[in-house]
Amino acid sequence: MLAQQRQQTILERVRRHGAVRVAELVRDLGVSDMTIRRDLEVLAERGLLEKVHGGATITGPGSTEEPGFAAKTSRQQAEKEAIARRAAQLVRPGTAIALSAGTTTWALAHHLIDVPELTVITNSIPVAEVFHRDQRDDRTVVLTGGVRTPSDALVGPVAVAAISSLHVDTVFLGVHGMSLRAGFTTPNLLEAETDRALVACAARLVVPADHTKWQTVGISTIAELSRADVVITDAGLDEQARLELSERAGELIITGTANRDGESETI
Template identity: 50%
Template structure:
C-alpha cells in the first residue's frame, strides 16, 4: 500500500470512528505502528487529525472528510436494514422514486428490486448496478451523469439537470450528519447542492438516518429538519434526540432493532 493510500485509509477510519488507537490502525492496514505514527504525524501537521496519547482523533476539519461507500456499507447494517423495511412501506407500484447515494438508501434499494411498475431515478452507481443484476420489464431505472464522489454517488450540474426533468413521488436520501441546529448535512459541498435541487423535484422528502448520525455535522447543510416530510431512524437513537426530531419533523418513524 502506497503512503497516500495509507493516509487516505487513516482519514477514513478516523472519520468513521471519531477516535482510534494506533495499534488498531496498524492492524487494519497491515503495517507497523511506526509507519502509522509517521503517517499520523504528517496528517496532524497538515491539520487533518489530532494526535492523542496512543491514538488519533478527528478534529473540526473532519466535517469535510467523506468515507467510501464500501466502508459505510459495513457499519450499522442491522439498523440500516430495519430502517429500510419501514421506508419500503412508503413505496407503491406505479410510483416514480428517487434513490440517492449512500448505504442506507442502498439497503432500501435491495427491497425495491422485486416491486413492480416502478420508475427509479438514482445518482448511485451501486444502486444502478444492483438493479442491473436482475432487470425487470416493468421497472425503469435511470442513472444520472455527474462527478463521482467517494460514496460512489454522481453529483454536480449534470446530475441536477437530469433530476430537473422529472416529477418524483418520493425521494429517499441518506445523510452524513443530523443535528438539531445544522439539520441534515454532507461533507461534500457539491453533493449538498445536488441534494437541495433534488428535494425540490419530489412531492415527499424522506431521510434515512441511523442513530450514529445524530450530533454529526458535515461541511455543508442541505436541508433543515422542518423541510423533511419523513425521517426514519432506529430505536438506538437517544430519547432527547428523538424528542428534538419530533418537535420539527412532521413524521418521525422509529425502526426497532435489538
C-alpha cells in the same frame, strides 16, 4: 463479555452520548478500572475515540471528511437493514421515486426490486447496479450523469440538470449527518447541490438515517430538519434526540422498537 464485545459496547455508548466516564463504564460493565482503561487505549489507538482525563470522547470527523462507499457499508449494518425494510413499506407500486447516494439507500434498493411498475431516479452507481442485476420489464431506472465522488455518487452540473427537469412522488435521501443547527448535511459541496435538486423535485422527503448520524455535521446543508416529511432511524437514538427530531420532522419512525401492534414506533 469478551473484550471485543465490551469495546464495541463502549464505542456505541460514546457515539450515542458523545462522551463516557471510566467510573460509569466500570459500574455498568462490571469490570475493573484497569480493564476499561485498556479498552479505551485500544479504541484510541484505532482512532475510534479520544481519551481524556477520566474517560473518553468521540473523535468527530472533519466537516469535509468523506468515507468511501465500501467503508460505510460495514458500519451499522443491522440498523441500516431494519431502516431499509421499514422505508420500503412507504413505496407503492406504480410510483416514481428517487434514491440518493448512500449505503442506507443502497440497502433500501434491495427491498424494492420486487415492487412492480416503479420508476427510479438515482445518482448512485451502486443503487443503479442493484436494479440492473435484477431487471424487470415494468421498471424504469434513470441514472443521472455527473462527476463520481468517493461515496460513488454522481454529482455536479450534469446531475443537477438531469434531476431538475423531473418530478417524483418520494425522494429517499441518504445523509452524512443531521443536527439541530445544521440540518441534514454532506461533506461534499457538489453532492449537497445535487441532493438539494433531488429534494426539490419530490412531493415527499423521507430521510433514512441511523442513530450515529445525529450530531454529525458535514460542510454543507442539504435541507433543514423541518423539510423532512418522514425520518426513519433506529432505537439507538437517545430520548432527547428523538424529542428534538419529532418536534421538527413531520413524522419520526423508530425501527427496532415494537408497539402493541408489533409495528415500528412512530413518534
